[in-house]
Amino acid sequence: MKVGCEANFALALAEAAESWQSELREQGLLSCSIFARGSGVFLYFETASECCESEWEWPTTCKQMLETWPGDGGMQRYSVPMLDIYHDGEPEIREARENGGRERIGMLARLKPSKYSSYIFYHYALQEEKPSCFNPTYIIGAYEDLIFSYQERPSPAFEHGATRRKWPAPITPENWHDIMQPHFVPWSENEQGSILWETMDTILSF
Known part of the structure; x- marks a missing residue:
């Protein structure tokens, strides 16, 4: 998470949870747990297949409070496996x-x-x-x-x-x-x- 966004990120995630949950379940997600320590966010997903590994996206309001993770070719990533x-x-x-x-x-x-x-x-x-x-x-x-x-x-x-x-x-x-x-x-x-x-x-x- 970006510096100083920890509380706002948790609030935005709670507000988007219902619609985001529906979206993820349509993609085959069975269970989700999200944990935080300091500015780090860790996700545990259980899926019906491996499709969610590449298809899922953060809610827009949450993504705006996340730092991008460096990747090949300058690709912007908001999660890494x-x-x-x-x-x-x-x-x-x-x-x-x-x-x-x-x-x-x-x-x-x-x-x-x-x-x-x-x-x-x-x-x-x-x-x-x-x-x-x-x-x-x-x-x-x-x-x-x-x-x-x-x-x-x-x-x-x-x-x-x-x-x-x-x-x-x-x-x-x-x-x-x-x-x-x-x-x-x-x-x-x-x-x-x-x-x-x-x-x-x-x-x-x-």
């Missing part, structure tokens, strides 16, 4: 749940550039060896040093899935959190230790 680096559940499991009454949570963290490939490697191994071991709605996306996670609480009551892929020896470490901590650039420190993930504000969901 994130790389899918981890998903705990299969898409059909996420689509089959009942959304009612669940809290939607978006969180943000930063990765050390030197640890980027290691983080992705371990998360790929985890999602293949132990699917649905945490929360079937949990997904992580990455863009440069930022990683964004989405989940719903309470976790849907699905049984843990069968191993998707097997290799000669398990890769996922038992001391998962100890292995993960050195991958992050902390946001801050407190008496309990480093703050690695920050919960974002939800500014719209449907």
Whole structure:
């Protein structure tokens, strides 16, 4: 968001929500959650197909308060996709749940550039060896040093899935959190230790 537009952007989004929701649903969007941290805006969409990746547009009043994101050939972009680096559940499991009454949570963290490939490697191994071991709605996306996670609480009551892929020896470490901590650039420190993930504000969901 442009400097000083955070409050006005949230207000404009709320005012346009009903008509925008109708427009997005016509394009195949099933669910939407929008989160903010400072001037950054992060979107989580669930769609019936991949069509919304290129067709959706911000409401005009909101777009006017957004900075453009640099792109090839001077193209003006108001959103950029994130790389899918981890998903705990299969898409059909996420689509089959009942959304009612669940809290939607978006969180943000930063990765050390030197640890980027290691983080992705371990998360790929985890999602293949132990699917649905945490929360079937949990997904992580990455863009440069930022990683964004989405989940719903309470976790849907699905049984843990069968191993998707097997290799000669398990890769996922038992001391998962100890292995993960050195991958992050902390946001801050407190008496309990480093703050690695920050919960974002939800500014719209449907």
